[in-house]
Amino acid sequence: MPSRPNRKRGKKRSRRRAVTPAGLWLFQLVLIVLFCGATYVIWLDHLIRTEFEGKRWSLPARVYARPLELYSALNIHPGDLIHELELLGYQREREVDGPGEYALAGDTLYLYSRTFEFWDGREMSRKVRLDFAGDRVTGLADAATGKPVPVMRLDPLLIGKIHPEHREDRVLVSFEDIPPALIDALIAVEDRNFFGHSGIDPRGILRAMWINLREGDVVQGGSTLTQQLVKNFFLNRDRTLWRKFNEIIMSVLLEWHYPKREILTAYINEVYLGQHGALAVHGFGTAAEFYFARPLNELRTDQLACLVGLVKGASFYNPRRHPERALQRRNLVLAQMRKLGYLDASEAGKASSAPLGIAHSPGWSSAKYPDFIDLVRRQLQQDYRPEDLRSEGLRIFTTLDPYIQDVADAAVSRVLAGLEKNRGMPGNTLQVSAVVTNVATGEILALIGGRGNGIAGFNRALDARRPIGSLIKPVVYLTALSQPDKYNVHSLLRDEPVTVRQPDGKTWIPKNYDNTAHGQVPLHTALEQSYNLATINLGMKVGVPRVIRTLRQLGVHREVEDYPSLLLGAIDLTPFEVAQLYQTLAGNGFTVSLRAIREVLDKKGRPLKRFAIRIRQSLDSRAVFITNFLMTRVVSNGTARILAARFPELMPVAGKTGTTNDLRDSWFAGFGDNVLAVTWIGRDDNKPAGLTGAAGALQVWAEIMRILKPAPLSLAAPENVAWIKMINGRRSTDDCPAAIAFPYIQPYLPEGEAWCERAPVLPGRPVPAIPPWSL
Amino acid sequence: MRQWSRGLTVAIAGSLTACAPFLPQPPVPVEDREAPAPPPRVEVPAELERIPPPAVPPEPPPARQEVPEPAVADQPVPGPAVVALLDAADQYSASGQREQAAASLERALRIEPGNPVLWHRLGRLRLQERQWDQAIALAEKSNALARGDKALQAGNWEIIAAAREAIGDATGALQARKRAQGLRE
Numbered sequence: 001m002p003s004r005p006n007r008k009r010g011k012k013r014s015r016r017r018a019v020t021p022a023g024l025w026l027f028q029l030v031l032i033v034l035f036c037g038a039t040y041v042i043w044l045d046h047l048i049r050t051e052f053e054g055k056r057w058s059l060p061a062r063v064y065a066r067p068l069e070l071y072s073a074l075n076i077h078p079g080d081l082i083h084e085l086e087l088l089g090y091q092r093e094r095e096v097d098g099p100g101e102y103a104l105a106g107d108t109l110y111l112y113s114r115t116f117e118f119w120d121g122r123e124m125s126r127k128v129r130l131d132f133a134g135d136r137v138t139g140l141a142d143a144a145t146g147k148p149v150p151v152m153r154l155d156p157l158l159i160g161k162i163h164p165e166h167r168e169d170r171v172l173v174s175f176e177d178i179p180p181a182l183i184d185a186l187i188a189v190e191d192r193n194f195f196g197h198s199g200i201d202p203r204g205i206l207r208a209m210w211i212n213l214r215e216g217d218v219v220q221g222g223s224t225l226t227q228q229l230v231k232n233f234f235l236n237r238d239r240t241l242w243r244k245f246n247e248i249i250m251s252v253l254l255e256w257h258y259p260k261r262e263i264l265t266a267y268i269n270e271v272y273l274g275q276h277g278a279l280a281v282h283g284f285g286t287a288a289e290f291y292f293a294r295p296l297n298e299l300r301t302d303q304l305a306c307l308v309g310l311v312k313g314a315s316f317y318n319p320r321r322h323p324e325r326a327l328q329r330r331n332l333v334l335a336q337m338r339k340l341g342y343l344d345a346s347e348a349g350k351a352s353s354a355p356l357g358i359a360h361s362p363g364w365s366s367a368k369y370p371d372f373i374d375l376v377r378r379q380l381q382q383d384y385r386p387e388d389l390r391s392e393g394l395r396i397f398t399t400l401d402p403y404i405q406d407v408a409d410a411a412v413s414r415v416l417a418g419l420e421k422n423r424g425m426p427g428n429t430l431q432v433s434a435v436v437t438n439v440a441t442g443e444i445l446a447l448i449g450g451r452g453n454g455i456a457g458f459n460r461a462l463d464a465r466r467p468i469g470s471l472i473k474p475v476v477y478l479t480a481l482s483q484p485d486k487y488n489v490h491s492l493l494r495d496e497p498v499t500v501r502q503p504d505g506k507t508w509i510p511k512n513y514d515n516t517a518h519g520q521v522p523l524h525t526a527l528e529q530s531y532n533l534a535t536i537n538l539g540m541k542v543g544v545p546r547v548i549r550t551l552r553q554l555g556v557h558r559e560v561e562d563y564p565s566l567l568l569g570a571i572d573l574t575p576f577e578v579a580q581l582y583q584t585l586a587g588n589g590f591t592v593s594l595r596a597i598r599e600v601l602d603k604k605g606r607p608l609k610r611f612a613i614r615i616r617q618s619l620d621s622r623a624v625f626i627t628n629f630l631m632t633r634v635v636s637n638g639t640a641r642i643l644a645a646r647f648p649e650l651m652p653v654a655g656k657t658g659t660t661n662d663l664r665d666s667w668f669a670g671f672g673d674n675v676l677a678v679t680w681i682g683r684d685d686n687k688p689a690g691l692t693g694a695a696g697a698l699q700v701w702a703e704i705m706r707i708l709k710p711a712p713l714s715l716a717a718p719e720n721v722a723w724i725k726m727i728n729g730r731r732s733t734d735d736c737p738a739a740i741a742f743p744y745i746q747p748y749l750p751e752g753e754a755w756c757e758r759a760p761v762l763p764g765r766p767v768p769a770i771p772p773w774s775l
Numbered sequence: 776m777r778q779w780s781r782g783l784t785v786a787i788a789g790s791l792t793a794c795a796p797f798l799p800q801p802p803v804p805v806e807d808r809e810a811p812a813p814p815p816r817v818e819v820p821a822e823l824e825r826i827p828p829p830a831v832p833p834e835p836p837p838a839r840q841e842v843p844e845p846a847v848a849d850q851p852v853p854g855p856a857v858v859a860l861l862d863a864a865d866q867y868s869a870s871g872q873r874e875q876a877a878a879s880l881e882r883a884l885r886i887e888p889g890n891p892v893l894w895h896r897l898g899r900l901r902l903q904e905r906q907w908d909q910a911i912a913l914a915e916k917s918n919a920l921a922r923g924d925k926a927l928q929a930g931n932w933e934i935i936a937a938a939r940e941a942i943g944d945a946t947g948a949l950q951a952r953k954r955a956q957g958l959r960e
Contacts (some may be wrong), residue, residue, distance in 0.1 A: 071854070072856070150855040441881065441888070588919060590915075610899075616908070617916070674888055714889070
């Protein structure tokens with residue numbers, strides 16, 4: 001056995017020795033080199049194909065505000081509609097002839113909307129006319145046919161993006177959506193022979209050298225678009241010959257495998273076109289949004305040329321930082337297009353004389369709605385893995401109303417600056433938070449987590465737990481009114497000193513805010529004037545555990561300790577939690593969970609998940625209704641009566657003030673039929689802010705609502721609630737002029753003979769400008 | 776299924792065309808006015824009352840979820856936007872796209888949150904999806920808003936009856952069914 005190989009080896013050796021020309025060595029070397037070369041090319045081929053085919057660009061999740069619904073009878077000031085259109089990047093024109101444009105003629109607004117993919121289907125682009133009468137849309141019709149359009153949606157405002165780790169921003173564009181002028185411009189300046197060459201273009205290199213020499217400037221690069229794409233794929237930016245060699249091989253391979261349009265589309269989505277803070281702006285779709293705040297397919301030729309100019313040096317030709325250079329470069333691109341016949345003389349002239357037209361700010365900014373985006377992110381984290389949020393290009397449709405958010409932001413700045421000035425506080429002493437919701441749907445319309453100067457990223461609306469003070473009182477009164485056989489609006493309560501033994505053994509002697517005990521007071525007065533002693537006495541009688549149960553039913557899920565001090569609001573809640581609590585009151589006992597997200601779509605616009613209205617009847621509508629009625633009296637007659645005095649046109653609304661010990665926290669919660677808002681003012685260091693609920697948080701609330709003008713509370717009583725006219729706690733005759741109708745749950749109506757007297761003696765009527773007892 | 780959807784469409788078309796003229800309910804007094812008298816009733820046309828309450832077998836096949844669409848009486852006529860969205864919801868329902876239908880109804884609710892017909896419709900949708908708790912709560916919400924509209928209230932009680940039956944609350948279902956019948960008489 002072992003002898004045979006020996007023999008063979010021997011033979012070989014002898015043969016090699018026999019013929020040993022240097023040629024054979026060379027031949028073998030060539031073979032090896034060829035083999036290695038082929039392996040290398042195959043490896044490169046594998047690399048480029050995996051990169052190209054497996055190229056799933058990680059796309060940031062895009063977060064949208066609510067789309068604005070347009071219909072006849074919509075209440076909106078034309079100026080506010082135009083503001084929304086401007087936010088969306090619509091252009092005001094004299095004549096409207098393309099999507100993303102509008103024109104105003106007297107009381108009529110012409111609008112060419114954009115096509116947009118929603119959860120429930122595609123909203124098609126359409127040209128409509130809106131007729132206004134004051135703050136109301138009186139007609140919405142197709143601009144061409146005059147046929148009424150019952151309802152339509154604008155595209156929603158992009159309010160933020162959730163970005164991948166490597167900090168790229170990208171808006172993908174498909175080949176069909178690439179404007180032809182963009183391709184023309186790219187070809188004119190970057191790769192004239194693109195549709196003819198096979199990856200590399202030796203003639204192009206020569207021509208580029210010649211043109212650059214002639215122009216005395218680098219007008220054209222020698223690399224083909226394909227080479228540039230390869231370069232972009234493999235981020236290695238060193239300029240070595242070896243890299244150039246790889247690039248050429250891979251370009252040829254890419255061209256061999258894929259059609260031109262796929263390569264071009266990849267290029268258009270890949271090329272680096274600027275920097276948005278820490279984010280790299282990749283692709284023309286992203287750049288259109290970033291520089292012009294509009295979709296790519298709405299850009300004019302001059303704007304496209306400006307973007308193409310950036311390919312050569314996104315930072316050097318940055319149109320925001322170097323408008324002169326950018327303009328020059330753009331006109332060079334246009335001239336090149338003209339030379340190659342892509343533009344005629346008049347087109348080129350018109351385009352070259354246009355201003356750059358860069359938008360002041362990018363089409364979106366996560367910085368504008370950070371608190372709301374924070375809430376969205378938290379709600380999403382319950383359903384999605386962080387990496388999916390950042391890379392799958394999810395489209396997240398939220399409930400944010402940018403108009404209401406802007407109104408709330410402005411209101412907060414105005415009121416807080418005013419308060420600090422009036423009270424001689426140094427600027428930025430006070431902090432603030434607000435939650436604005438839709439009563440019927442539980443949608444969060446606006447969220448304020450603080451003023452910009454506070455602790456960065458501290459979202460007070462969600463994270464600042466503060467004692468809620470008298471905001472608890474409606475819960476106590478509701479608990480009592482839920483026993484209609486025992487309590488009604490005129491039940492007499494004892495507003496008398498009381499000593500309470502807490503479960504920890506300590507005694508507690510609560511006081512009224514004005515340090516006065518008012519004796520026997522009707523239940524409605526005790527809530528209107530926010531009397532502490534009457535509330536404690538009532539709450540102790542009803543039982544703290546029962547109040548806690550009501551609190552649960554209203555939607556507060558936090559652990560609550562069974563202490564009597566709970567009755568005066570010794571419970572720490574966030575403004576968001578308070579909003580959920582008052583949401584159930586506003587819903588007449590129906591709880592709707594507060595939501596910031598409506599729908600999630602994947603990057604192709606396919607529906608993934610919907611967060612539908614979820615509702616639960618948690619409390620007897622009748623008792624809640626009566627509590628709400630009493631809260632309208634807080635606003636008309638009680639601690640918040642400054643509101644009714646200053647804004648009679650907003651009435652009736654239900655509301656409650658809240659103030660905590662030493663004026664640390666100032667709260668207000670209030671609602672009409674459709675909109676609810678909870679506001680809070682205090683200090684991050686928890687030192688006294690020096691503001692009662694009425695003097696602080698109420699002012700913010702009022703400033704928001706003064707502008708929003710929400711529908712008042714309709715106070716339509718549920719069945720089995722009767723309105724009974726009362727005077728001084730007694731049933732009155734129906735025609736008694738000074739009597740007031742109060743709601744009662746049937747069959748527990750006030751008894752006694754109806755009577756009438758001229759001058760009613762109502763408790764708690766004196767009217768100082770700002771009530772001193774607004775605890 | 777198809778039959779069901781055709782019936783639904785017919786019922787809705789009927790209910791919308793049979794809407795009473797706009798009868799504004801005077802705002803209830805905050806302070807010093809007399810409570811409003813209930814607004815006059817509009818008689819429900821006989822043909823809208825045709826569908827008998829559904830008989831519910833223990834394991835519900837789709838047919839049992841057919842709750843008659845009540846006539847809309849006493850309620851303000853919905854605006855054209857809401858009518859269009861109700862139409863869209865019908866079309867989605869008819870093609871089995873229930874969440875799309877729900878989305879359309881929610882759009883309508885943002886425009887007319889106090890319209891009890893919309894809550895009722897959402898309740899019926901949830902009933903079809905066998906979300907019994909939601910169906911009940913939505914019907915209750917509709918009832919809370921449908922003051923004086925007996926036909927709509929009866930429809931809501933039928934939703935409640937069907938949902939209760941499905942979750943095994945036979946007594947509750949019977950009670951709800953009786954409420955519905957009482958309202959229809």
